[in-house]
Amino acid sequence: MLLLTAASCSRDTFFQPDARVDFATPLPAAADSARVTAGRHYHRGPGGRLLLGPHYRRAWAEPVTLPVLTPATVVPGGLAFAKMGGGFQTISMTMTDSAGRSYAVRSIDKDPYKTLPKALRQGFILATVRDATAAAMPYGAFVVPPLATAAGVLHASPRAFYVRADETGLGEASEKFRGKVVLLERKYEGKPNIDGPVAGAEDLVETEDLLPNRYASQRHQLDGAAYLRARLLDLWLGDWDRHEGQWSWAAYAQPGHRLLWKPVPQDRDQVFFRFDDGVASWVVSKLVKKFRTFRPRYQSIEGYTRNASFVDERALAAVPRATYRATALDLQQRLTDAVIEVAVRQGLPPEVYRLEGPRLVASLKARRAALPQAAEKFYRLKSEQVLIAGTDQAERFEVERLNDTATVVSVYSLENDKVGRGETLLYRRRFNPQDTRRVRLHGLQGKDEFVVSGSVRRSPFIDIYGGPGEDLVQDSSRVAGLRKRTRFFDTARNNDFRPGPETKNKTAHNVFSHAFDRDGSGR
Known part of the structure; x- marks a missing residue:
C-alpha cells in the first residue's frame, strides 16, 4: 500500500516546487538569505518510516536559513556560467571567475531517473528509488573540510546556498536551478585551478587523464601513502561512493624529472549515509553491499570500498601493511574530540545540529577508536x-x-x-x-x-x-x-x-x- 501510494507521485510532482518554506510569497529583491528546506518531500508518516526507514528525513524537511546565491558577488569579481555538468542524478554546472578558476554548482537533492532502465522510470519503483535519497545527510559535505584539514588530506570547501526562483544570472542553467538548494565549491581540475590546497603543483587532472599517463611513462608515480590516508578518512566518514570520477590528482616535481601525483577527493555527497533502518531498505542493504550505513561500528569494509576498487587496486599496490596501521594511528591523534565537535557544529545548520549533531559526534568518536581495526581489514581485503x-x-x-x-x-x-x-x-x-x-x-x-x-x-x-x-x-x-x-x-x-x-x-x-x-x- 505504501509503495502504491508512493507510485502516485509523478515525475513532475515528486519534488518540492521550491525550497523556500513560504515560496508563495515573492522573495524581496534585496534579500541575502532565505528560509528553506533541502527536501520536505522526503517527509513520511509512521508507516512510511517503518517500511522505507527514517533515514535523514527530519534533516531534509527541517527549515534552515541559507544565504541566497548571487553570482555577481559570491566570489570577488563574480561567477559566470561555463557549461552544464553531466551527472546522472545531480543537476550540476561549472562556473568560472574572472581569473579562469572553475567552480562546481550542484543541487543537493538528487533525481535517479536517468540511472534506471526505461521500463522502470515510472510507478512505485521510481518513487521508491527516489525516496532513497533521504538516506544521505543533506548537509554532510559541509562537515568534512575541517576534518580533512586535520587529517592531512587535500580537499575542497563547499558552501550551501539557495537559488532564487527568479534567478537569471546562471546563464542557460538558470531555469534548472531556480528554487533549489545548491552546493558551491572550487573545482580542482586543470592548471588554472592550481592554488589554495594544491599550490605548488605542476599539474592538476582527473583520474581518467592521469592513469593513461601513468601507464605510458615511468615519469608518473601515484602517491600510495597519501591515497591511503584519504581512503581511511573515507572509511571513517562512511563515504562509500568513491569511484574514479570522484578524484582529482595534483602533480608534484620529484628528482629525476618525475612527477608524484597526490589525490584530491571530490564530491562528499554520501558521507554519513544511513540506509538500513527500514524494513525494505534493510532487505536492499543485504542485496547491495555498497549501501553501508554510518553508525558507531563499521559495517562491511568490502561494501564501503566496492565503488573505489578500480582506483584502490592501482593506487595501493605499493603500500605495505605497516603503513596502514601507522596511518590509522596518526589519524586517531589528529582527529581529536575538539576537531570533531567543532566540525560538526560549524558544518551543520543549527536546526539540523539539534536533530543530528550529538549522534553524529558520538559515532565519529566511536569509529575513530576502531579505525586501526578497520584499516587492518582494509589491508587484508586489498592485499x-x-x-x-x-x-x-x-x-x-x-x-x-x-x-x-x-x-x-x-x-x-x-x-x-x-x-x-x-x-x-x-x-x-x-x-x-x-x-x-x-x-x-x-x-x-x-x-x-x-x-x-x-x-x-x-x-x-x-x-x-x-x-x-x-x-x-x-x-x-x-x-x-x-x-x-x-x-x-x-x-x-x-x-x-x-x-x-x-x-x-x-x-x-x-x-x-x-x-x-x-x-x-x-x-
Missing part, C-alpha cells in the same frame, strides 16, 4: 590479490621467493638514459602468502623482462602478462606442491620464454591477454 603494472617503457620485474613468508617483487627501469642513472628502482614490496594469494604483473608495451627465482614451500601465485612487444620470461623458482605457481599469459610467438618446473604456459594464438584497463572505461 588478497595485488596488481603491479609497468608502463609502455621497458622494465625488469624481479620476483624473489625468499622464504615461506616473504616473496619480494621489484620493478626496475631499463630506460636509464631517460630517467637518470642510479634511480632505476620503480617499485618494491614484500608479500606474505598468508595475506596475498595472487600477484598479477603487467608489463604493458615495451620490451620487458620477468625473472622469477627462489625455492620455497609457500608463495603467492605469480601471473605474468607480458603485453605487446617481445618480452623475456625466465623462471628458475620452485614451490612445494603439485600446483604450478607461475603462469605466463601472452601470445604464443615473439617472446623469449625460458620456463622452469614452476611455470605454466598460458600463451595463446590471440591477443586477449594484452587487454589492460588503463582508465576504468573497460569496466
Whole structure:
C-alpha cells in the first residue's frame, strides 16, 4: 500500500516546487538569505518510516536559513556560467571567475531517473528509488573540510546556498536551478585551478587523464601513502561512493624529472549515509553491499570500498601493511574530540545540529577508536590479490621467493638514459602468502623482462602478462606442491620464454591477454 501510494507521485510532482518554506510569497529583491528546506518531500508518516526507514528525513524537511546565491558577488569579481555538468542524478554546472578558476554548482537533492532502465522510470519503483535519497545527510559535505584539514588530506570547501526562483544570472542553467538548494565549491581540475590546497603543483587532472599517463611513462608515480590516508578518512566518514570520477590528482616535481601525483577527493555527497533502518531498505542493504550505513561500528569494509576498487587496486599496490596501521594511528591523534565537535557544529545548520549533531559526534568518536581495526581489514581485503603494472617503457620485474613468508617483487627501469642513472628502482614490496594469494604483473608495451627465482614451500601465485612487444620470461623458482605457481599469459610467438618446473604456459594464438584497463572505461 505504501509503495502504491508512493507510485502516485509523478515525475513532475515528486519534488518540492521550491525550497523556500513560504515560496508563495515573492522573495524581496534585496534579500541575502532565505528560509528553506533541502527536501520536505522526503517527509513520511509512521508507516512510511517503518517500511522505507527514517533515514535523514527530519534533516531534509527541517527549515534552515541559507544565504541566497548571487553570482555577481559570491566570489570577488563574480561567477559566470561555463557549461552544464553531466551527472546522472545531480543537476550540476561549472562556473568560472574572472581569473579562469572553475567552480562546481550542484543541487543537493538528487533525481535517479536517468540511472534506471526505461521500463522502470515510472510507478512505485521510481518513487521508491527516489525516496532513497533521504538516506544521505543533506548537509554532510559541509562537515568534512575541517576534518580533512586535520587529517592531512587535500580537499575542497563547499558552501550551501539557495537559488532564487527568479534567478537569471546562471546563464542557460538558470531555469534548472531556480528554487533549489545548491552546493558551491572550487573545482580542482586543470592548471588554472592550481592554488589554495594544491599550490605548488605542476599539474592538476582527473583520474581518467592521469592513469593513461601513468601507464605510458615511468615519469608518473601515484602517491600510495597519501591515497591511503584519504581512503581511511573515507572509511571513517562512511563515504562509500568513491569511484574514479570522484578524484582529482595534483602533480608534484620529484628528482629525476618525475612527477608524484597526490589525490584530491571530490564530491562528499554520501558521507554519513544511513540506509538500513527500514524494513525494505534493510532487505536492499543485504542485496547491495555498497549501501553501508554510518553508525558507531563499521559495517562491511568490502561494501564501503566496492565503488573505489578500480582506483584502490592501482593506487595501493605499493603500500605495505605497516603503513596502514601507522596511518590509522596518526589519524586517531589528529582527529581529536575538539576537531570533531567543532566540525560538526560549524558544518551543520543549527536546526539540523539539534536533530543530528550529538549522534553524529558520538559515532565519529566511536569509529575513530576502531579505525586501526578497520584499516587492518582494509589491508587484508586489498592485499588478497595485488596488481603491479609497468608502463609502455621497458622494465625488469624481479620476483624473489625468499622464504615461506616473504616473496619480494621489484620493478626496475631499463630506460636509464631517460630517467637518470642510479634511480632505476620503480617499485618494491614484500608479500606474505598468508595475506596475498595472487600477484598479477603487467608489463604493458615495451620490451620487458620477468625473472622469477627462489625455492620455497609457500608463495603467492605469480601471473605474468607480458603485453605487446617481445618480452623475456625466465623462471628458475620452485614451490612445494603439485600446483604450478607461475603462469605466463601472452601470445604464443615473439617472446623469449625460458620456463622452469614452476611455470605454466598460458600463451595463446590471440591477443586477449594484452587487454589492460588503463582508465576504468573497460569496466
